[in-house]
Amino acid sequence: xxxxxxxxxxxxxxxxxxxxxxxxxxxxxxxxxxxxxxxxxxxxxxxxxxxxxxxxxxxxxxxxxxxxxxxxxxxxxxxxxxxxxxxxxxxxxxxxxxxxxxxxxxxxxxxxxxxxxxxxxxxxxxxxxxxxxxxxxxxxxxxxxxxxxxxxxxxxxxxxxxxxxxxxxxxxxxxxxxxxxxxxxxxxxxxxxxxxxxxxxxxxxxxxxxxxxxxxxxxxxxxxxxxxxxxxxxxxxxxxxxxxxxxxxxxxxxxxxxxxxxxxxxxxxxxxxxxxxxxxxxxxxxxxxxxxxxxxxxxxxxxxxxxxxxxxxxxxxxxxxxxxxxxxxxxxxxxxxxxxxxxxxxxxxxxxxxxxxxxxxxxxxxxxxxxxxxxxxxxxxxxxxxxxxxxxxxxxxxxxxxxxxxxxxxxxxxxxxxxxxxxxxxxxxxxxxxxxxxxxxxxxxxxxxxxxxxxxxxxxxxxxxxxxxxxxxxxxxxxxxxxxxxx
Amino acid sequence: xxxxxxxxxxxxxxxxxxxxxxxxxxxxxxxxxxxxxxxxxxxxxxxxxxxxxxxxxxxxxxxxxxxxxxxxxxxxxxxxxxxxxxxxxxxxxxxxxxxxxxxxxxxxxxxxxxxxxxxxxxxxxxxxxxxxxxxxxxxxxxxxxxxxxxxxxxxxxxxxxxxxxxxxxxxxxxxxxxxxxxxxxxxxxxxxxxxxxxxxxxxxxxxxxxxxxxxxxxxxxxxxxxxxxxxxxxxxxxxxxxxxxxxxxxxxxxxxxxxxxxxxxxxxxxxxxxxxxxxxxxxxxxxxxxxxxxxxxxxxxxxxxxxxxxxxxxxxxxxxxxxxxxxxxxxxxxxxxxxxxxxxxxxxxxxxxxxxxxxxxxxxxxxxxxxxxxxxxxxxxxxxxxxxxxxxxxxxxxxxxxxxxxxxxxxxxxxxxxxxxxxxxxxxxxxxxxxxxxxxxxxxxx
Numbered sequence: 001x002x003x004x005x006x007x008x009x010x011x012x013x014x015x016x017x018x019x020x021x022x023x024x025x026x027x028x029x030x031x032x033x034x035x036x037x038x039x040x041x042x043x044x045x046x047x048x049x050x051x052x053x054x055x056x057x058x059x060x061x062x063x064x065x066x067x068x069x070x071x072x073x074x075x076x077x078x079x080x081x082x083x084x085x086x087x088x089x090x091x092x093x094x095x096x097x098x099x100x101x102x103x104x105x106x107x108x109x110x111x112x113x114x115x116x117x118x119x120x121x122x123x124x125x126x127x128x129x130x131x132x133x134x135x136x137x138x139x140x141x142x143x144x145x146x147x148x149x150x151x152x153x154x155x156x157x158x159x160x161x162x163x164x165x166x167x168x169x170x171x172x173x174x175x176x177x178x179x180x181x182x183x184x185x186x187x188x189x190x191x192x193x194x195x196x197x198x199x200x201x202x203x204x205x206x207x208x209x210x211x212x213x214x215x216x217x218x219x220x221x222x223x224x225x226x227x228x229x230x231x232x233x234x235x236x237x238x239x240x241x242x243x244x245x246x247x248x249x250x251x252x253x254x255x256x257x258x259x260x261x262x263x264x265x266x267x268x269x270x271x272x273x274x275x276x277x278x279x280x281x282x283x284x285x286x287x288x289x290x291x292x293x294x295x296x297x298x299x300x301x302x303x304x305x306x307x308x309x310x311x312x313x314x315x316x317x318x319x320x321x322x323x324x325x326x327x328x329x330x331x332x333x334x335x336x337x338x339x340x341x342x343x344x345x346x347x348x349x350x351x352x353x354x355x356x357x358x359x360x361x362x363x364x365x366x367x368x369x370x371x372x373x374x375x376x377x378x379x380x381x382x383x384x385x386x387x388x389x390x391x392x393x394x395x396x397x398x399x400x401x402x403x404x405x406x407x408x409x410x411x412x413x414x415x416x417x418x419x420x421x422x423x424x425x426x427x428x429x430x431x432x433x434x435x436x437x438x439x440x441x442x443x444x445x446x447x448x449x450x451x452x453x454x455x456x457x458x459x460x461x462x463x464x465x466x467x468x469x470x471x472x473x474x475x476x477x478x479x480x481x482x483x484x485x486x487x
Numbered sequence: 488x489x490x491x492x493x494x495x496x497x498x499x500x501x502x503x504x505x506x507x508x509x510x511x512x513x514x515x516x517x518x519x520x521x522x523x524x525x526x527x528x529x530x531x532x533x534x535x536x537x538x539x540x541x542x543x544x545x546x547x548x549x550x551x552x553x554x555x556x557x558x559x560x561x562x563x564x565x566x567x568x569x570x571x572x573x574x575x576x577x578x579x580x581x582x583x584x585x586x587x588x589x590x591x592x593x594x595x596x597x598x599x600x601x602x603x604x605x606x607x608x609x610x611x612x613x614x615x616x617x618x619x620x621x622x623x624x625x626x627x628x629x630x631x632x633x634x635x636x637x638x639x640x641x642x643x644x645x646x647x648x649x650x651x652x653x654x655x656x657x658x659x660x661x662x663x664x665x666x667x668x669x670x671x672x673x674x675x676x677x678x679x680x681x682x683x684x685x686x687x688x689x690x691x692x693x694x695x696x697x698x699x700x701x702x703x704x705x706x707x708x709x710x711x712x713x714x715x716x717x718x719x720x721x722x723x724x725x726x727x728x729x730x731x732x733x734x735x736x737x738x739x740x741x742x743x744x745x746x747x748x749x750x751x752x753x754x755x756x757x758x759x760x761x762x763x764x765x766x767x768x769x770x771x772x773x774x775x776x777x778x779x780x781x782x783x784x785x786x787x788x789x790x791x792x793x794x795x796x797x798x799x800x801x802x803x804x805x806x807x808x809x810x811x812x813x814x815x816x817x818x819x820x821x822x823x824x825x826x827x828x829x830x831x832x833x834x835x836x837x838x839x840x841x842x843x844x845x846x847x848x849x850x851x852x853x854x855x856x857x858x859x860x861x862x863x864x865x866x867x868x869x870x871x872x873x874x875x876x877x878x879x880x881x882x883x884x885x886x887x888x889x890x891x892x893x894x895x896x897x898x899x900x901x902x903x904x905x906x907x908x909x910x911x912x913x914x915x916x917x918x919x920x921x922x923x924x925x926x927x928x929x930x931x932x933x
Contacts, residue, residue, distance in 0.1 A: 001856055002848050004725040008860070009844045012867045016837050019871065020830050022878035026782040027826045034783035039768035042780050042807060045800055069801070076800045 048076040048096045053111040053132030055091060055103070057141045058170075058365065063087045064094075064104070064180075066132070079104075085177040086144055089201040090169075090301060090363055093180035098187060102201060103363055105302045107135055110367050110376070131370040138168035138365045138378075143482040147459075150475040151175035157442075157461035157472075158202035160346035161479055164447060164456045166380040167350070167359030169299070170483055171457070172343075174202040204297065204306045207339035208441045208460060211425030211468070212267045212407075214334030216348060216395060216445075219260055219272070221279045221287035223391040228275065230394045233257040236271040242329040247273045264398040265406030267422065269333050276332020284332065285322035290386030291358065292347045294319050298360045298383050299343065309344035311337050334423060346458035347383075349445040352395050352419075353453035356387040400450050410473035411444055413481055419453075420446020420476065422468035423460075433463035440464050444472035448480045455483045492553040492916070493545045499557035500541060503564055504534035510568030513792040532582075533564065540589050547596050548913035550920070552846055555912070558839045559905045562890035563898065565832065569819060570893045572793055573812045577893050584895035588902035595906035602910050606854055609662040616655025617698065619648035624705060649711040650887070650900035653718070653865050654907070660695075660719060661857035664726035668853070671727050695719045696736070700743045704751055710872050710884025716740050717872075718865035725860050761882035777808045778818040778877050782829075789825030812893040814885055817877045832891070833874065840867040843908055849915040859911045862904050 026034065035043050055064040064087075066077035079094045081087070092102025100108055113132045140161075147159035152175050161171035178190060178198035190199050200206060222228040236255040239248035249255065249269050255262065263271035276284060288294065294310040296303060310319040311326055314337070320326055330336035343361065351358035360383045367376040387395070399419035402408040408422040423443030433439040442464045447456040459475040508530025537560050544551060563585055571578035599605070605612065622639045623629040629639060639648050664671075695716070702712040720736045723729075747754045756771065764772035764779075781795060789795075797819065799805035811819050821829040843863025850856045869889055876883035887897035 001725050001728070001853070001860075004728050005844050005847050005856075005860055008721055008725055008864065009840065012840055012864075012871075013837065015867075015871050015875075016833050016840075018880055019833050019874045019878060022875075022880050023782065023821055023829045023833075024826055026779045026878060027785050027821050027829070028787055031783035031786055034780055037765075037780070039765070039776065040780045040783075041799075042784055042796060045796055045807070046784070048800060049796075 044096050044099070045076075047108075047112050048078075050112050051077050051132055052079065052094065053113065053134040053368075055111070056134065056136045057087075057139045057144075058137060059141060060136075061141045063091055063137070063139070079180075081180045083141070084181065085179040086141065086148060087139065088178045088180050088198070089174040089203065090172040090305075091180070092305070093183045095183055098183060101199075102301055102305050103137075105304070106300050107364060110135060113370070133367050133369045133375060135367050136365045137363050138163070138170055139172070139363065140170045140483060140486060142486060143171045143479050144173055146482045147171045147173035147475065147479045148175065148177060150478050151459075151461070152177075154471050154475060155461045155464050156196075156202065157459070158206065158342040159457065159459045159475055159479060160203045160342050161455050161457045161483060162346050162350045162359075162361050164350040164353035164359070164453045166378075167361045167383075168365065168378070168380075169361050169363045170455060171479055172201075172203045172363070174200070201301075201305055202462075203342045204299065204301055205341070206462075207307055207309060207312065207341055208443075208462060209338060209425035209427065210309075210334040210340040210345055211423030211441060211443055212269075212334055213345050213348070213421050213423035213443045213445045213458075213468075214338065214340070215264060215267065215272045215332070216352065216399065216421050217288055217291055218276050218279070218284065218332040219264060219395060219398065220291075220352075220387045220391060221284045222260075222275050223394055224287060224387050225279055225283040227279050227283075228260060230260050230397070233259050234263070234271050234274050234278075236263065236268050236274070238270070240270050240273055240329070242273055242277075243327050247329055247333070260394070261398045261401050264421065265401035267402075267407045272333050273329035276328050279332075281326065281328050282322050284328065287386060290384045291351060292344055292383065293340070294321070297341070297343055297347075300363050306343075307341055309340035312339045313337060334425060342458045342460050345443065345445045345460070346456055349420075349447050349458060350456035351384075351386050352392050352399070353447035353456045354392075355389040356392040357385050358383045396450055399446060403446065407467075408444060408446070408469050408473050410469050411446055411476045411480075413448060413477055413484070416448050416480075416484065417450035418446055418448040418477075418480070419450040420444055420473070422473060424467045424469075427463070436463075438465050440466065440468075442466055442468040442471035444468050444476045446476055446480075448484065454487055455480055492551065493541070493549060494553075496544065496553040496557055497538075497541055499554060500534070500537050500560060503557055503561045504530055504537060506561070507533050507564035507568060510564065510792065511571060514568060514572040529582075533567075536586060536589065540592070543593055543596075544909070547600075548909050550916040551909040551913035552842050552916070555839065555842050555846075555905055555908060558835060558842065559890055559902065561835060562839075565820070565835075566816070566888075566891035566893070566898075568792075569816055569823075569891065570812050572823075573797060573819075573893075577812055580895070581893055581898070584898045587895070588899040591899050592902040592906045595903050596910060599907070599910060602858070602907065603854060605658050605858075606662045606665075609659045612655045613659035616652040616659065619652040619655065620698070620702060620706060620711075622648045647887070647894065647896040649706075649708060650896040653711075653715065653869070654862075654900060654904060656715060657718060657722075657861035657865055658858065660722050661854055661861045664722055665853040665857050668726040671732075672729065696739050696743070699740070700747070704747055704754070707753055708885065709754065709757055709882060710876065710886035713881070713884070714865060714868050714872050714886060717868045718861060721864040721868070722857060722861045726857055757882045757884075761879065764879075774809045774815070775877075775879060775883050777806075778815055778883075779879060781808050781815075781818045781822040782878070785822040785825045785829075787825050787827065789821065789823045789828055792823055795819060795822035813887060814873065814883065814892070815877060816888055816892050817874050820891075833870075836867065836870040836889075839863075843867075846908055846912040846915060849919060850911055851915065851918055855911045855915065859908055862908055866901070866904060 052066040062082050064081050067080045069078050090102050092104040094100040094104040110133045151157055156175050159173045176196045176198040235257045238252035238254040239246050255268050297306045313320055327336045331338050360381045362378055365378050366374050369375045396419045399421055403411045403418045403420045408420045411418050411420045425441040427439045427441050428437045442461045445458040447453040457476050457479055459472040461471045464471045511529045570581045628641050699712045699716040702708050720733045724733045748758045760771050764775045768776055797808050797811045808815050847856050847859035850859055873886045873888045875881040887894050889901045
C-alpha cells in the first residue's frame with residue numbers, strides 16, 4: 001500500500017499547490033483589478049484610515065484638511081473644508097460614502113499617499129504607515145473670493161483666471177456655489193433637478209454659446225492662414241444673407257469696408273461672418289483645435305467634471321469636426337451650435353496673452369510629503385502653439401481697442417492696459433433660463449496688463465438680460481485688479 | 488531514540504510558544520497602543536499546557552512522531568492569535584476548547600492504547616457516525632447555519648457532529664477495507680476497459696456514495712459531503728491500488744452533484760455563487776467577494792496583525808468579511824499576513840499531512856496503515872475544502888479550518904484525530920526499533 005500512500009501524498013501536494021496558486025492570484029496578480037471593483041468598498045474605508053493630505057491655496061490658506069474621529073480600529077479621518085463654499089469648485093469633496101469629486105478625485109493618489117509598488121513593499125517591510133501628501137495649489141483666495149462675490153451679485157456663471165506664462169489656474173469660481181462641508185446633509189437635495197445645480201462646476205462642466213468672444217479665434221484663423229492681414233479690409237454691410245437667413249450687425253449698422261481693429265473693437269458680425277467663410281472650415285477648425293477645442297481640457301480635473309468645447313450636435317451628442325456640415329459664418333461669430341466652457345475661453349485669452357503659446361492649465365503647484373519635502377513640482381508645459389507671436393501681437397492690439405473704445409470699456413483698469421473681448425450670445429427660449437425670450441449669455445475674456453500679461457480671465461454670466469460689457473466685464477476688472485494688486 | 492523523539496518535540500514546542508506570545512503581543516500592542524504583560528502571561532500558560540501534554544506523551548507514547556503535536560499546537564496558536572485579534576471573548580472560549588481538546592487527546596491515548604479494539608466495534612462506530620450526521624436534522628436539537636444543517640444543540644452544549652463523525656467513518660472504512668481489500672481487487676472484472684469491483688462488494692461503496700449525496704441534499708452540507716467522499720476515495724485507492732475505482736467514484740460523485748445542482752435550489756445557488764459572485768455582489772455573493780477582496784488587500788506581505796478591516800470603520804455591525812473567525816479565517820490571515828502568511832499556513836498543513844503519511848508508511852499492519860492514511864487524508868482534505876472554498880477553487884462551504892477556525896468541535900475532534908495518529912505512530916516506531924516487538928505484542932494480546 002506504500003506506493004499508493006506516496007501517490008496520494010503527491011496528489012495532496014498538488015491540491016495544496018492549487019490553493020497557493022489561487023491565493024497568489026487573488027492577493028497579488030489580480031489584486032489591482034479587485035481593488036478597482038466598484039462593489040469593493042474596502043479601499044474607500046482604508047483611505048479613510050489614512051490621514052488624507054491637506055490642500056492649500058497658493059498663499060498657504062488651508063482649503064481642505066483631515067480631522068481624526070474615533071480611535072483604535074474605529075479611527076477614521078473626516079474631511080473638513082475651512083473655507084466653506086469658497087473652494088467648493090474646483091476642489092470638490094471627499095467623503096467615504098460619496099467618494100471624491102473634482103480636484104480631490106484627480107489627485108487622490110497623492111492625497112492618500114499611494115506610492116509606487118516597489119515603494120509600498122519596502123514600506124510594508126519597514127512597517128511604515130501610509131500617509132497622505134499635501135498639495136499646494138495655484139489658487140488665489142482673495143481673487144477667488146472677489147470672483148465668487150461678483151458672480152453671486154450678477155447671476156449664475158463662472159470665472160476662470162490663468163497665469164498665461166505658466167498655465168497656473170489662479171481662480172476658478174462657479175455660481176451657484178456649494179459648501180463641501182455640507183455634502184452629507186445636502187447632497188440629495190443638490191442633486192435634484194433645478195436651475196441652481198450647485199454641484200456642477202460651471203467653469204469646466206457647463207458649455208455655453210461663446211458669442212463674440214469667439215471672434216478672436218476666427219481672427220486668429222484669418223491671420224494665421226494669411227487670409228487677411230491687420231490692414232485687409234472687408235466690406236461689412238448691416239446684414240448679409242447666410243444659408244438663406246439674415247446675419248446682421250447690432251442695430252443693422254452698415255460699417256462699409258473695415259479692417260480687423262475696427263471689426264473687433266465694434267464686434268462687427270458681418271465682418272467675421274464673411275471672414276469665417278473666407279478662411280474656410282478646415283482652417284477655422286484647425287485653429288480651434290489648437291486652442292483646445294474638440295479635446296478633453298488638459299487640466300488636472302477628472303474626466304467626470306470636464307467637458308469638451310466645440311460645435312456640439314445635441315441630437316447625436318457628438319462634437320462636429322471639419323468634415324461635418326456646419327453654418328460656417330455663424331460658427332465664426334460664436335453661434336450656430338458652438339459651445340464652450342469658461343475654461344476653454346480663458347485658454348484662448350491665455351494663449352493670445354502668452355505670445356501664441358498655450359500652456360496646460362493646472363490647478364496644482366507642488367506636492368509635499370509627510371516629511372515636509374517637495375516630491376513633485378509643476379513644470380509649466382506648452383499644450384500647443386495655436387498662433388505665432390506676430391499674430392498674437394496683432395490680436396492683442398485689436399483686443400486693446402475693444403476695452404479702450406469699443407464694446408468692452410467696463411473692463412478697463414486705471415493705469416493698466418487691458419486687452420479683451422466681450423460676448424453676448426442670445427439664448428432665447430433656453431430651458432435653463434426658464435424660457436424667456438430676452439436671455440443672453442454674457443461674456444468677457446481678456447488679459448492684463450496687455451503689454452506684459454500677468455493674468456488671463458474668462459468671466460461669464462448665464463440667463464442675463466444685459467450685455468457682456470455690463471455683466472461680465474466688471475467681474476473681469478475686479479478679479480484682474482485683485483490679482484495684479486497681489487503681484 | 489526514545490528520548491530523542493521527545494526531545495525534538497520539546498524543542499519544536501518552544502518556537503511555537505514564542506510565536507504565540509509574539510502574536511498576542513502584536514495584537515495587544517495594536518489594540519491598546521501599549522504592551523502589557525498579559526501577552527506574556529498567555530504565552531506562559533500556553534507553553535505550560537503544551538509542556539504538560541509533552542510530559543504526558545513522554546510517559547505514554549515515547550516513540551510517537553515528534554512533530555505532529557508541535558504542528559497541531561502551532562496551528563492552534565495561529566488560530567488563537569487570529570481569534571484574539573477578532574474578539575478577546577471568543578479567544579477565551581477557544582483557549583478553553585484547546586484545554587478540553589487536550590484532555591480528550593490524553594483520554595484517547597490513555598484508553599485506546601490498543602486501538603485494534605476499534606475494529607471490533609466498527610459497525611457500531613459506523614452507525615454512530617451516521618447518526619451524528621443525521622442529528623442536525625432532528626427536531627429540537629438540530630440547528631441551521633447559513634441554510635446548512637451543521638449544528639446540534641443539547642441543552643447548553645452546541646457542537647458540529649460532522650467533526651466527530653468524520654473520525655467514526657474513517658475508523659469504519661479503515662477496518663472494512665482492511666478486511667475486504669483483497670476481495671475487491673481479486674474479484675474485479677474488466678468491463679469495457681474499466682476495472683469494476685465485484686458487484687456484491689460494490690454495495691458498501693454505493694452506501695458511502697449514498698450517504699454523501701444524502702448529506703448534500705438533506706444536511707445541505709456540501710463541504711462535509713465532499714470531504715467524506717474524497718477521504719473515502721483516497722482510502723479505497725490506497726487499499727486496492729485501483730485507480731479505476733477512484734475514477735468511478737469521482738464520476739458518480741460528479742454526476743450526483745451535477746444532478747442535484749440542477750434540481751435542488753440550494754445546491755444550485757451555491758454553485759452559482761461560486762461561478763458568478765459578481766451577479767449578486769451585495770447579497771449572495773457578498774461573503775466570497777469579501778474573501779477575495781480581503782486577500783487582494785493583503786498583497787504579498789499583508790497588512791500586519793490587527794490592520795485588516797473586518798467591519799466598516801465606525802460601524803461594527805456592518806461586516807466586510809462575514810464569518811471572519813470561522814469560514815473566512817484563511818482570508819483574514821492572507822489579509823493580515825499576506826500571500827507569505829497564507830502559503831506558510833498551507834505548508835504547515837502539508838507538514839502535518841507528510842507526518843501523517845509517514846506514520847502510515849511505517850505502520851506494519853493493514854488497519855494501522857489505513858487508519859493513519861484515512862485520518863491524514865480527511866484532515867488534509869478538510870483543510871483543502873475550506874481554503875479552496877475561501878479562494879474560489881471550489882464552492883464555499885461551512886467546513887472548519889482544522890485547529891485554526893473558532894469552534895470547539897473542530898479543535899476537540901482534531902486533537903482526538905492527532906491522538907489516534909500518535910497511537911499508530913508510537914506502535915509503528917516501537918516495532919521499527921525493536922525487531923521482536925511485533926511478536927511480543929501479538930503474544931501479549933492473545
